[in-house]
Amino acid sequence: MKKSTGAASTVYPEPVFMVATYNDDGTPNAMAAAWGGIANDKLISICIDKGHRTAENVVKRGAFTVSMADEANIVACDYLGIVSGNDVPDKFARSGLHATRSDLVDAPVIDELCMCLECEVVDYVDETLTGIIVDIKADESVLTDGKIDVEKLKPVVYDPVAHTYRSIGGVVGRAFGDGKKLM
Amino acid sequence: MKKSTGAASTVYPEPVFMVATYNDDGTPNAMAAAWGGIANDKLISICIDKGHRTAENVVKRGAFTVSMADEANIVACDYLGIVSGNDVPDKFARSGLHATRSDLVDAPVIDELCMCLECEVVDYVDETLTGIIVDIKADESVLTDGKIDVEKLKPVVYDPVAHTYRSIGGVVGRAFGDGKKLM
Numbered sequence: 001m002k003k004s005t006g007a008a009s010t011v012y013p014e015p016v017f018m019v020a021t022y023n024d025d026g027t028p029n030a031m032a033a034a035w036g037g038i039a040n041d042k043l044i045s046i047c048i049d050k051g052h053r054t055a056e057n058v059v060k061r062g063a064f065t066v067s068m069a070d071e072a073n074i075v076a077c078d079y080l081g082i083v084s085g086n087d088v089p090d091k092f093a094r095s096g097l098h099a100t101r102s103d104l105v106d107a108p109v110i111d112e113l114c115m116c117l118e119c120e121v122v123d124y125v126d127e128t129l130t131g132i133i134v135d136i137k138a139d140e141s142v143l144t145d146g147k148i149d150v151e152k153l154k155p156v157v158y159d160p161v162a163h164t165y166r167s168i169g170g171v172v173g174r175a176f177g178d179g180k181k182l183m
Numbered sequence: 184m185k186k187s188t189g190a191a192s193t194v195y196p197e198p199v200f201m202v203a204t205y206n207d208d209g210t211p212n213a214m215a216a217a218w219g220g221i222a223n224d225k226l227i228s229i230c231i232d233k234g235h236r237t238a239e240n241v242v243k244r245g246a247f248t249v250s251m252a253d254e255a256n257i258v259a260c261d262y263l264g265i266v267s268g269n270d271v272p273d274k275f276a277r278s279g280l281h282a283t284r285s286d287l288v289d290a291p292v293i294d295e296l297c298m299c300l301e302c303e304v305v306d307y308v309d310e311t312l313t314g315i316i317v318d319i320k321a322d323e324s325v326l327t328d329g330k331i332d333v334e335k336l337k338p339v340v341y342d343p344v345a346h347t348y349r350s351i352g353g354v355v356g357r358a359f360g361d362g363k364k365l366m
Contacts (some may be wrong), residue, residue, distance in 0.1 A: 002292065002299065002320035005331060009221045010319060011300070012338035013196040013351060037220030038229045039194045042309060046349050047223045068195050071355045079362030095366060109185065116185065117194070127223060136193060137185035148188060148344050155195035157340065157351055161331050163359060167342055167352030168196060170252045175346040179262030182277060 009035065013157040016069035016165065017046055018077055019129075020092075020099060020108045021057035023085070028092045028099040028108035030055055032069065034080030034158045039130060043118060048129045053085030058129055062121045063105035066131075067113035068155035072163055073097065076112070077156075104134050114139040115153055196340040199252035199348065200229060201260055202312075203275075203282065203291045204240035211275045211282040211291035212236055215252065215264030217296065217341045219312075227302060228313045236268030241312055245304045246288035249314075250296035251338035256280065257348055259295070260339075287317050297322040298336055322337070 015037065020030040031054050035047030044066060048055050059065050069077035070124045076095040083091045092099070099108035115138045119131030142152040156165040198220065203213040214237050219229030227249060231238050241247050252260035259278040266274045275282070283290035288301045298321045302314030323334040339348040 001296075003326070003327075005319045005321050005329070007225070007316050007318050009224050009316070010331065011198060011200070011221055011227065011249070011338050012298070012333060012336065013198055014221065015194060017194070017197055035223060035229075038194055038197065038218040038230070040218060040227070041192050042190070044194065045220075045222070045228065047221070053189070055225050056304065058310040063226075074303040074356035075361045075364055076360055077362070078356060078358060078360065079365040081361055082362045096365070114185075115195070123229075124278070124352070130325045134192050135190050138188050139185055143188075146188070148193065150195060150342050150345065150349070153195065154353060157196050158358060159351075162333065162354075163357065164354045165356035165358060165361075166333070167355050169350035169352035171347045172339055172350050173257035173261060173348035175261060175341060175348060176265055177261065177346075178258045178262070178348075179265045180260055182279070183266065 010160045014160055016077060016156050016158050018067040018069050018110060018113060019054055019111055020065045021047060021054050022061055022107060023057060029057060029085045030110060032077055043122065043130055043133055044099045044117060045128055045130045046069055047127055050127055058121050058124055061106045063107040064119050064131060065102060065107045065109050066117040066119060067110045068115045070113060071154040071156060071167060072158060073112050100158050109137060114142040115148055193343045195255060197343050199260060199289050199341050200336060201250040201293060201296060201338050202229060202237055203248045203293055205235050205244055205290060206240060212240060213263045213275050213293060214269045215260055222313060225315055226313055227303065228298060228311055230310055231312045232357055233310055241304050241307055244289045247289040247327060248285060248290045248292050249300040249302060250293045251298045253296060254337040254350060256295050258341060263357050297325040298331055
């Protein structure tokens with residue numbers, strides 16, 4: 001018997017996207033975002049409250065990157081999710097993370113996070129930022145046979161009810177595989 | 184040093200949303216969707232290819248539900264992701280799952296999956312289905328102190344590179360907490 005728990009913005013899993021942009025002065029900025037996901041085979045959509053500095057930056061620069069928050073950098077990523085770039089303009093420097101300019105889009109790629117989507121802005125409407133995924137960059141250290149290996153990447157999952165970050169666990173099924181038992 | 188892995192619709196984590204609707208004849212239909220997420224504090228957005236029966240159903244009924252695929256039901260959920268309702272109109276019945284009519288929206292709630300968002304369609308444009316989250320229902324068995332407990336729910340994560348389903352692992356950080364060390 002199911003019970004009402006009330007309307008809420010809760011699904012499992014929610015991501016911890018680190019959205020990085022350049023400020024007016026060319027310094028990097030980054031924020032954490034859990035509301036969003038792949039929109040179709042080419043696009044990603046992320047809710048960015050218009051009060052964020054990121055909102056201004058994406059409109060001005062027409063670009064952003066999305067890195068996956070990971071276990072190794074959880075303190076810095078959480079810090080970037082707590083502190084506003086409007087209050088602490090150099091928050092990215094204070095996080096201890098570093099960034100390198102993307103060679104494809106006008107946005108910073110966070111050095112310490114090992115997987116990064118480089119995106120060009122399609123639009124920013126009703127606080128929804130949509131970008132075309134131009135490329136995905138990854139450190140050699142998280143690749144196996146040239147492909148991203150989630151066990152090496154160790155991205156985190158956000159639990160919006162308990163407000164915790166969780167790891168991704170072991171394999172519990174094969175997609176487009178297990179279901180064939182019922183065919 | 185980061186390396187290009189090519190543009191792809193890959194982020195971590197991706198969800199395994201089971202989107203359930205009613206067919207014309209009143210039987211339930213459900214499909215799996217990994218592209219989507221929370222759109223803002225009231226809305227969820229999911230990419231639904233227009234070829235899916237779900238696309239037709241959401242337009243006609245103006246409602247759908249989203250349940251989280253879980254470890255216990257991974258075979259049935261994967262089956263619903265492989266087989267098209269156009270090819271196998273009774274695929275939901277064949278999955279072995281059951282459904283009960285939502286008391287809030289014109290859509291079925293999958294009995295075996297313990298957490299379900301009941302949604303009214305806002306729009307379906309460019310293959311993006313957007314719905315307002317009217318309520319979230321959960322089985323008592325996955326609640327702790329009245330709140331959804333991810334350790335009881337055991338929702339799965341989709342790995343779009345390896346095409347596997349993974350569990351959600353242990354706590355690796357506190358959101359709006361760990362980052363305070365840097366303030």
